[in-house]
Amino acid sequence: MxxxxxxxxxxxxxxxxxxxxxxxxxxxxxxxxxxxxxxxxxxxxxxxxxxxxxxxxxxxxxxxxxxxxxxxxxxxxxxxxxYTMFNLQPVGRYFIQFCGTTPCRLRGAQDIQDVLEQRVGHQGHVTEDGLFSWLEVECLGACCNAPMVQINNDYYEDLTPESFNKLLDDLAAGRPVKPGPQNGRVASEPLNAINTLLEPSLYDGSVVGSWRKRFEEEEARARAEAAAKAAEEKAAAEKAALAAREAAVPEPAKPATTRAGEQVADTPAHRVAEGKEPIKPESQQAAAPDTAPKAADRAADDKTKG
Ligand code: FES
The missing domain is CATH 1.10.10.1590 (NADH-quinone oxidoreductase subunit E)
Incomplete structure (x- = not known):
């Protein structure tokens, strides 16, 4: 500033x-x-x-x-x-506005500034012959052709220390100079081979309206996805309804463990379940007196036959 x-x-x-x-x-x-x-x-x-x-x-x-x-x-x-476009101090016959903003700095503006400091001196200084003075300014809007300077009313772009030195030499000698890019470019087109926007369809009209086709395809895809989702939800709902109907049918009654009028077996498990004492073997024999004589008879018979 x-x-x-x-x-x-x-x-x-x-x-x-x-x-x-x-x-x-x-x-x-x-x-x-x-x-x-x-x-x-x-x-x-x-x-x-x-x-x-x-x-x-x-x-x-x-x-x-x-x-x-x-x-x-x-x-x-x-x-x-x-307004900085008005100079309040005398300037050289060739007043150089040097762009020192980031894009130009990234493209080598420091080398251009070195040339200025070496050949012209510090900012605002007018050379002894009154030909040159320079000032660092903010972006001049030619970043595509960085680094660059403005000399009086013209831009000089795509500078290198060599081309800038030559430019100053030509101006000092009164030789004609060409404003604009100093590296052979006409404007800000690619410097060497063109390597972008090469697809022929960009130029034969075949892609006209392609954006509409893309939107239509996207819309159809969205519709198909929505229909599939709806069908899936419908199937799930039908499955859930069927399960609910099946759950509502009463189960057939289980057959009773004993027929009506039949006594529950007096097993040890039943007795334990009912909180009763287990039946001791001697009590069992006492409870079944008719089976003991039969066993004694069978033993006597065996003895006789033997
Ligand atoms: S940064 Fe230098 S012209 Fe834009």
Whole structure:
């Protein structure tokens, strides 16, 4: 960020007046604005004063413009000090605005700045021969052709230290120079082989309306997916309904463990379940007196036969 101050008094000119040609031009510009709005011409007049003044705006020029537009001096001074396109100090015949913003820095702007510092000196310094001065500025909107500089009204792009040195040599020698890319490009097209947008269908019209086809296909796919999902949900619902119907049918009654009127067997398990004492073997024999004589008879028979 540069300090926006007027040049010291000792280098300010005695006075300023537009040339007759520029006065006529200024009158035409002022006449474009409705009565009472002439102050709107202030930037145009400052620009013309800078052009006439060798690339910078002096204090007398600011006062002259204020008088022309019937503005307080301070109002014109405010405009001149606000906009960085107005130089408030003398500049070289070739005023170089060097872009030092990130894209240019990434593409080698530091090498260009090194050339400037070496050949011209520090920022704002005008060379002894009055030919060059430079200022670092923010992005000049030619990042596709970085690194670049603006010299007076023209851009010089795709610079290298070699091409920039040559450019300065040519300007100093009064040789013609070509604004724009300095590496053979015409604009910001690919430098060597073109390797993008090569698909022939981009140029034969076959892809016209392809976006619509894609949307239609996507819509059909979405519809098919929704139908499949609905069918799946319907099948699941039917399965659930069937299961519910089956659960509602009463189960056939289980047959009773004993027929009606039949006594439950007096097994040890039943007795334990009913909290009764297990039947001891001697009690069993006592409970079945008819079986003992039969066994004794069978033993006597066996003895007789033997
Ligand atoms: S960053 Fe240099 S022109 Fe944009």
């Amino acid at each position: 540069s300090v926006r101050r007027l040049a010291p008094k000792e280098i300010q000119p005695e006075g300023f007046a537009f040339t007759p040609e520029n006065t006529a031009w200024a009158e035409r510009i002022i006449a474009k604005y409705p009565e009472g709005r002439q102050a709107s011409a202030v930037i145009s007049l400052l620009w013309k004063a800078q052009e006439q003044g060798g690339g910078w705006v002096s204090e007398p020029a600011i006062r002259t413009i204020a008088d022309l537009l019937k503005m307080p001096y301070i109002r014109v001074l405010e405009v001149a000090t606000f």
